Amino acid sequence: MDIQSFEPSMLLAVLPEILLLTLAGIVLACDALWSEERKRNLGWLTAGGLALIIGISLLVAVPDLQARLVFGGMVQQDWLGFVFKLLFIFGAAITAMFAMDHSELGKRGEFYVLMLISVVGMSLMASAGDLVMLYLAIETTSIPLYILAGFMRKDAKSTESGFKYLLFGALTSTIMLYGFSLLFGLTGSTSLYGLESLFSKIQSVPAAMVVGSLVLILVGFGFKVSVVPFHFWAPDVYEGAPTPVAGFLSTASKAAGFAVLLRVLFIIFTPFALDYWPTILAALAVVTMTLGNLVALTQKNIKRLLAYSSIAHAGYILIGFVSWNVLGMTSVVFYLIAYLLTNLAAFGVATTVSRITGSDDIASYAGLSRRSPALGLVMLVSFLSLAGMPPLGGFIAKIFVFAAAVQAGYIWLAFIGVINSIFGLYYYLTVLKVVYLYRSDNDNQPIPISRPYALALGILSFGIILIGTFFGPWYNWAATAVSSIF
Amino acid sequence: MQFPVLSVIVFTPIIAGLLILLLPAERKNEVRVVALAAAAFSLILSAWVYFSYNPVAGGYQFVENYNWLPALGISYIVGVDGMNAPLVLLTGVVMFTGVLISWGIDDRPREFFAFLFILASGVFGVFVAQDLFMLFFFYEIAVFPMYLLISIWGWVKTREYAAMKLTLYLFVGSVVSLVGALAMYFNSGLNTFNMLELARVGFSKDFQVFWFPFVFFGFAVLGGIFPFHNWSPDGHVAAPTAVSMFHAGVLMKLGAFAALRVGIMLLPEGAQTWKWLIMGLATVNIVYGAFIAMVQTDFKYVIGFSSVSHMGLVMLGFSTLTRNGLLGAGIQMFSHGVMTALFFAVVGMVYDRAHTREINQLGGFSKKMPLVAVAFIIGGLVSMGMPGLSGFVAEFPIFMGVWQVQPIVAIVAAISIVITAAYIIKIIGKVFFGPMSEDFEHHIGDVTTLDKVALVTLCVIMITLGVYPMVMSPLVASGVQRILSLFGGA
Numbered sequence: 001m002d003i004q005s006f007e008p009s010m011l012l013a014v015l016p017e018i019l020l021l022t023l024a025g026i027v028l029a030c031d032a033l034w035s036e037e038r039k040r041n042l043g044w045l046t047a048g049g050l051a052l053i054i055g056i057s058l059l060v061a062v063p064d065l066q067a068r069l070v071f072g073g074m075v076q077q078d079w080l081g082f083v084f085k086l087l088f089i090f091g092a093a094i095t096a097m098f099a100m101d102h103s104e105l106g107k108r109g110e111f112y113v114l115m116l117i118s119v120v121g122m123s124l125m126a127s128a129g130d131l132v133m134l135y136l137a138i139e140t141t142s143i144p145l146y147i148l149a150g151f152m153r154k155d156a157k158s159t160e161s162g163f164k165y166l167l168f169g170a171l172t173s174t175i176m177l178y179g180f181s182l183l184f185g186l187t188g189s190t191s192l193y194g195l196e197s198l199f200s201k202i203q204s205v206p207a208a209m210v211v212g213s214l215v216l217i218l219v220g221f222g223f224k225v226s227v228v229p230f231h232f233w234a235p236d237v238y239e240g241a242p243t244p245v246a247g248f249l250s251t252a253s254k255a256a257g258f259a260v261l262l263r264v265l266f267i268i269f270t271p272f273a274l275d276y277w278p279t280i281l282a283a284l285a286v287v288t289m290t291l292g293n294l295v296a297l298t299q300k301n302i303k304r305l306l307a308y309s310s311i312a313h314a315g316y317i318l319i320g321f322v323s324w325n326v327l328g329m330t331s332v333v334f335y336l337i338a339y340l341l342t343n344l345a346a347f348g349v350a351t352t353v354s355r356i357t358g359s360d361d362i363a364s365y366a367g368l369s370r371r372s373p374a375l376g377l378v379m380l381v382s383f384l385s386l387a388g389m390p391p392l393g394g395f396i397a398k399i400f401v402f403a404a405a406v407q408a409g410y411i412w413l414a415f416i417g418v419i420n421s422i423f424g425l426y427y428y429l430t431v432l433k434v435v436y437l438y439r440s441d442n443d444n445q446p447i448p449i450s451r452p453y454a455l456a457l458g459i460l461s462f463g464i465i466l467i468g469t470f471f472g473p474w475y476n477w478a479a480t481a482v483s484s485i486f
Numbered sequence: 487m488q489f490p491v492l493s494v495i496v497f498t499p500i501i502a503g504l505l506i507l508l509l510p511a512e513r514k515n516e517v518r519v520v521a522l523a524a525a526a527f528s529l530i531l532s533a534w535v536y537f538s539y540n541p542v543a544g545g546y547q548f549v550e551n552y553n554w555l556p557a558l559g560i561s562y563i564v565g566v567d568g569m570n571a572p573l574v575l576l577t578g579v580v581m582f583t584g585v586l587i588s589w590g591i592d593d594r595p596r597e598f599f600a601f602l603f604i605l606a607s608g609v610f611g612v613f614v615a616q617d618l619f620m621l622f623f624f625y626e627i628a629v630f631p632m633y634l635l636i637s638i639w640g641w642v643k644t645r646e647y648a649a650m651k652l653t654l655y656l657f658v659g660s661v662v663s664l665v666g667a668l669a670m671y672f673n674s675g676l677n678t679f680n681m682l683e684l685a686r687v688g689f690s691k692d693f694q695v696f697w698f699p700f701v702f703f704g705f706a707v708l709g710g711i712f713p714f715h716n717w718s719p720d721g722h723v724a725a726p727t728a729v730s731m732f733h734a735g736v737l738m739k740l741g742a743f744a745a746l747r748v749g750i751m752l753l754p755e756g757a758q759t760w761k762w763l764i765m766g767l768a769t770v771n772i773v774y775g776a777f778i779a780m781v782q783t784d785f786k787y788v789i790g791f792s793s794v795s796h797m798g799l800v801m802l803g804f805s806t807l808t809r810n811g812l813l814g815a816g817i818q819m820f821s822h823g824v825m826t827a828l829f830f831a832v833v834g835m836v837y838d839r840a841h842t843r844e845i846n847q848l849g850g851f852s853k854k855m856p857l858v859a860v861a862f863i864i865g866g867l868v869s870m871g872m873p874g875l876s877g878f879v880a881e882f883p884i885f886m887g888v889w890q891v892q893p894i895v896a897i898v899a900a901i902s903i904v905i906t907a908a909y910i911i912k913i914i915g916k917v918f919f920g921p922m923s924e925d926f927e928h929h930i931g932d933v934t935t936l937d938k939v940a941l942v943t944l945c946v947i948m949i950t951l952g953v954y955p956m957v958m959s960p961l962v963a964s965g966v967q968r969i970l971s972l973f974g975g976a
Contacts, residue, residue: 390623406668418661472555
């Protein structure tokens with residue numbers, strides 16, 4: 001692909017990023033100018049601004065089906081990046097609403113600004129066309145997230161969480177950077193799309209060398225998407241981080257990791273594809289989902305349970321990668337859309353409940369359906385969607401992933417996935433049992449749901465059901481996104 | 487364009503369920519009225535479909551076909567033929583009587599009816615589905631509300647255990663079938679989930695023989711086939727009355743029906759190969775289930791195991807792959823559904839008043855609730871296969887079909903009729919006639935009018951079918967004809 005010289009229309013490729021930075025500036029200014037009482041409205045400002053950005057992007061910044069490389073090869077303007085950008089922005093808007101009534105986050109302007117900056121990083125991750133750009137984008141995403149995870153400075157667990165995330169993140173990103181530099185040393189290029197053609201030209205590069213450096217890169221991505229054995233940070237970080245942040249980490253940040261994995265795998269890993277990758281990825285998928293599900297069985301804390309469940313879901317998503325065909329990749333994107341909504345809803349309920357009960361123990365959810373039937377229902381919808389029950393998004397997503405595995409001939413992998421989803425069903429039902437069946441002493445005290453929570457949870461529940469019933473449009477979006485890399 | 491009656495039947499319960507959820511929790515009577523209205527509406531429509539189906543023309547009627555996801559060949563296709571029209575009617579009947587009998591539920595009736603109706607929509611959806619994807623979609627919808635219904639409103643002692651066991655069993659079964667279904671989809675190369683087209687593909691023999699057990703037994707778990715029947719008596723017993731009725735009356739047919747439609751009809755050569763195994767297991771179901779039912783001391787467990795035994799007859803009918811066997815199995819699904827719904831309704835009424843189900847402690851209930859006793863006796867005669875009642879119409883062709891294929895199995899299976907008679911008569915004698923204990927004498931009254939309406943409805947259906955089998959057998963026969971045509975028009 002030729003690199004074009006600058007022209008104004010290229011700005012459309014980074015329009016969401018520009019608008020995000022503008023919004024961050026506005027939020028920062030309002031934070032300085034507004035009085036303390038009005039600062040809760042920063043959340044509405046952020047969420048509303050993000051919704052506006054989604055609208056503007058859909059109106060003017062829709063990319064052509066024909067992808068193009070802009071800004072000197074730094075950014076690839078295509079549907080894959082576009083779909084993921086909208087997904088991140090949506091996730092951030094919902095997270096802003098969940099943060100509003102959080103005692104430690106709601107009135108702090110810097111919270112919203114940091115989140116917006118990390119969304120800028122994610123957006124660039126999803127559309128980076130060059131290793132240098134990719135690395136910068138990953139760091140732009142990660143550094144604000146380290147701070148957000150440790151945002152509650154007076155809370156020892158939150159501080160620990162931020163620090164742990166930083167250490168793990170720094171270590172894996174160093175390893176990944178080492179992989180990048182090896183690739184550069186072998187080929188003399190940092191451009192993702194340039195590497196593709198270089199690999200085919202240079203016969204002298206030993207394959208083992210390239211594969212080795214790619215494995216190093218995989219470590220970095222593996223950390224982002226919390227694949228076993230790079231998952232150790234997830235439960236501790238989710239547990240300690242403020243709940244809305246944990247929700248954001250487990251959805252948008254994870255989706256960003258998968259977006260990069262999709263792009264990079266199919267550009268620079270493909271020449272060695274059939275020899276190595278499906279096997280390596282299949283092994284990772286099996287270990288990830290099995291370990292995630294088995295450990296989740298014994299969890300007593302809702303956030304740790306969701307952390308292990310999100311590890312397991314990363315395993316299911318990897319099944320789509322293993323199949324290495326169009327259906328598989330489409331199912332990955334579809335899965336991520338469904339998963340983002342579902343998991344945000346689950347963390348949203350956790351935020352709402354812990355605000356009143358002050359606890360994240362699953363035992364404290366006893367009697368929830370009596371205290372607040374609506375919250376009970378949202379919990380039901382999100383957990384059954386995680387478990388893969390129709391008519392919810394998670395069911396369709398799982399079927400697509402398993403279908404891709406069967407299509408590619410990985411029937412044994414589909415069976416392992418299926419067995420895993422049974423473990424999953426067990427612990428999701430165990431939580432729902434507490435919500436619906438057990439009673440607590442506070443059965444008569446209703447749990448108030450403030451307006452932003454009601455709105456966000458309503459949108460998410462509606463979305464989960466919509467994806468699970470009218471899945472055509474979402475599937476077509478995912479298919480279009482994937483068509484730009486295949 | 488004709489009125490989309492099947493879609494209305496499928497979606498009425500779920501829409502009613504959502505409406506009920508929108509009502510305030512304390513308006514319990516409004517909730518019940520809305521539920522009853524929706525159930526009556528479904529019943530009327532399903533009866534209308536049943537009686538206006540034209541068995542002479544045969545094939546699928548009332549067909550609706552919409553694209554769902556064209557890129558993968560997923561469509562929303564519904565239609566009824568001779569096999570599923572009775573089952574749609576059955577679901578309507580059980581739903582209606584189930585609502586009548588659940589009138590007294592006082593703990594969160596709003597959620598109860600909402601979940602029950604979501605389940606009903608799933609059941610209707612599976613019965614009328616002609617698209618494999620759609621079938622799975624509704625199948626799972628029919629399974630998961632069961633967990634909540636049993637664990638929240640069930641019998642305190644075993645509900646958590648039974649609900650989880652049931653859900654996991656059924657989920658395992660369905661996902662195993664799902665993998666088989668996906669294999670069919672990709673192997674056909676047609677890029678369609680339409681079952682009519684998949685039936686025409688003619689999969690290779692090896693493929694069919696390999697995948698048939700996954701698909702068939704995956705669904706047959708819900709049909710209660712031995713040795714995967716274990717969840718079923720526990721589930722029946724733990725469930726609240728209306729859910730037991732639904733569960734034994736309709737859900738178990740769902741498993742049998744899906745095993746027939748996806749397993750036997752799409753993989754006929756596989757069915758030919760494996761039919762001996764199915765026949766063997768079904769015989770174990772029938773005889774073993776009946777023996778276990780006889781030694782139970784809990785009234786509800788007796789009925790639970792009798793369901794296992796009777797569902798064995800359905801499977802046995804399938805396994806013959808003959809006209810008579812399949813005809814009998816088709817009618818048995820309906821007849822047993824009505825009969826077992828009645829049984830569980832009676833058990834529920836007795837338990838609600840006596841607060842015990844130990845057969846030895848019960849007695850003399852015919853004095854207090856004569857209509858219930860009459861209804862139970864009619865149901866009991868049906869389950870023994872007494873001529874003039876629906877059970878005979880169903881069981882007689884099954885045994886004829888089995889005799890044609892394997893007389894020894896017919897003889898062994900027929901033993902169960904004797905055992906059935908033994909445990910049913912024992913119950914009638916002890917529970918309804920024996921001496922009533924002092925404690926019960928004073929505080930036990932008759933059942934409510936609504937309960938009576940439900941019982942009479944169920945009894946009338948069983949008697950009508952027994953006296954005049956022509957209301958159903960030509961219909962089912964036309965469905966059987968289509969199945970046989972898949973086996974080379976035998």
